Amino acid sequence: MTRKNLSALSIFVLACVASIPAAAQSLDYDTFKTQVEPIFVKKRPTHARCVVCHAGATNAFRLQPLDKGATFWTEDQSRKNFETVSRLVKPGDPDNSHFLKQPLAHEAGGEEFHSGGRQFHDKNDPDWQIIANWVRSAK
Secondary structure: OOHHHHHHHHHHHHHHHHHOOHHHHHOOHHHHHHHHHHHHHOOEOOEOOHHHHHEOOOOOOOEOOOOOOOOOOOHHHHHHHHHHHHOOOOOOOHHHOHHHHOOEOHHHOOOOOOOOOOOEOOOOOHHHHHHHHHHHOOO
16 A cells, blocks of 8 residues: 555544544443344334334334334444434433433433333343443443
8 A cells, every 4th residue: 555545544543533533432332232222123012112203203212213123223224223222321421321310210210201102110120230331321
């Protein structure tokens, strides 16, 4: 590779990194895809799956719609979901991350309103813990 090509590649890489939200740069994508994102398609007792209300939603937590017949997102869709969710968390601070407070019961420290009901009754919920650990482990 020539010096000129290396320069162009360096500029391209820097531009790509600059376009990723700062929060996303410190959060682990692989953990998101393998542990957090499956929660969005998981059926929870007495609640709709997150994807049902949030696929194509007009609020901050807008998931990519699943392709017809698909049970999970493509790589490109997962990356877009990651970028969306990354904007809603404070890396290293799950207790002050909107993404974790919104679906949490108000009496457990959650925000006052979530139109989808309280997905998590308390912070001991295993799925809440998975998301919290992902946020907590951000560097």
